[in-house]
Amino acid sequence: MQVLIAYATRHGSTRGIAERIAERLRADGLSAEARPAAEAVDASRYDAFVVGGAAYMFHWLDDATRFVERNRDVLAVRPTWLFSSGPIGTDLVDKQGRDVLEVSIPKEFPRLHGLIRPRGEKVFFGAIDPDAKPVGLAERFMRVLPAAREALPRGDFRDWPAIDAWADEIAAALRAPVGAR
Numbered sequence: 001m002q003v004l005i006a007y008a009t010r011h012g013s014t015r016g017i018a019e020r021i022a023e024r025l026r027a028d029g030l031s032a033e034a035r036p037a038a039e040a041v042d043a044s045r046y047d048a049f050v051v052g053g054a055a056y057m058f059h060w061l062d063d064a065t066r067f068v069e070r071n072r073d074v075l076a077v078r079p080t081w082l083f084s085s086g087p088i089g090t091d092l093v094d095k096q097g098r099d100v101l102e103v104s105i106p107k108e109f110p111r112l113h114g115l116i117r118p119r120g121e122k123v124f125f126g127a128i129d130p131d132a133k134p135v136g137l138a139e140r141f142m143r144v145l146p147a148a149r150e151a152l153p154r155g156d157f158r159d160w161p162a163i164d165a166w167a168d169e170i171a172a173a174l175r176a177p178v179g180a181r
């Protein structure tokens with residue numbers, strides 16, 4: 001059972017989540033590797049997929065979306081899970097009382113769900129390194145506008161127990177007898 005964890009990242013924290021999932025699946029006895037979603041891989045070589053990307057401005061990073069679109073025929077018929085990284089901070093609910101993880105589901109997920117019917121979709125808390133070189137207009141604004149800079153919490157909020165637990169669920173599903181998967 002070969003599992004590909006394809007990831008899209010801007011600053012590296014989503015790669016960390018993808019690598020952790022790969023490690024955990026290997027510890028659970030599966031063969032798993034994490035690779036950038038932008039790499040041209042032959043998806044037919046893999047038996048199952050986890051596709052993860054960071055969310056920016058409510059959208060999943062393009063490389064993750066394109067990976068799913070490019071490989072939709074394979075992903076639709078082999079076990080596939082999607083995850084998004086972001087939000088940041090320690091609040092579990094937003095100012096309107098809504099579950100932060102739920103409102104952070106990237107806008108692309110409903111459409112991608114329709115395309116490939118993944119086994120599961122998950123949102124994990126992410127990370128912001130205040131010293132990382134800004135990428136794109138929004139991040140450059142954050143650097144120069146104090147109000148924007150203060151609006152976003154900074155730090156590493158990745159929830160490793162939640163990530164490990166999800167990886168274990170995936171491993172259990174993949175180890176289940178074929179008819180039960």
Ligand SMILES: Cc1cc2nc3c(=O)[nH]c(=O)nc-3n(C[C@H](O)[C@H](O)[C@H](O)COP(=O)(O)O)c2cc1C
Binds near residue numbers: 010013
């Ligand atoms: C300018 C900016 C916009 C962001 N927008 C969102 C967003 O819309 N939804 C979300 O859940 N997280 C958002 N985040 C948080 C990132 O998704 C989070 O920092 C993520 O872990 C970054 O992953 P990466 O290190 O792999 O690039 C944003 C972060 C920045 C800096």
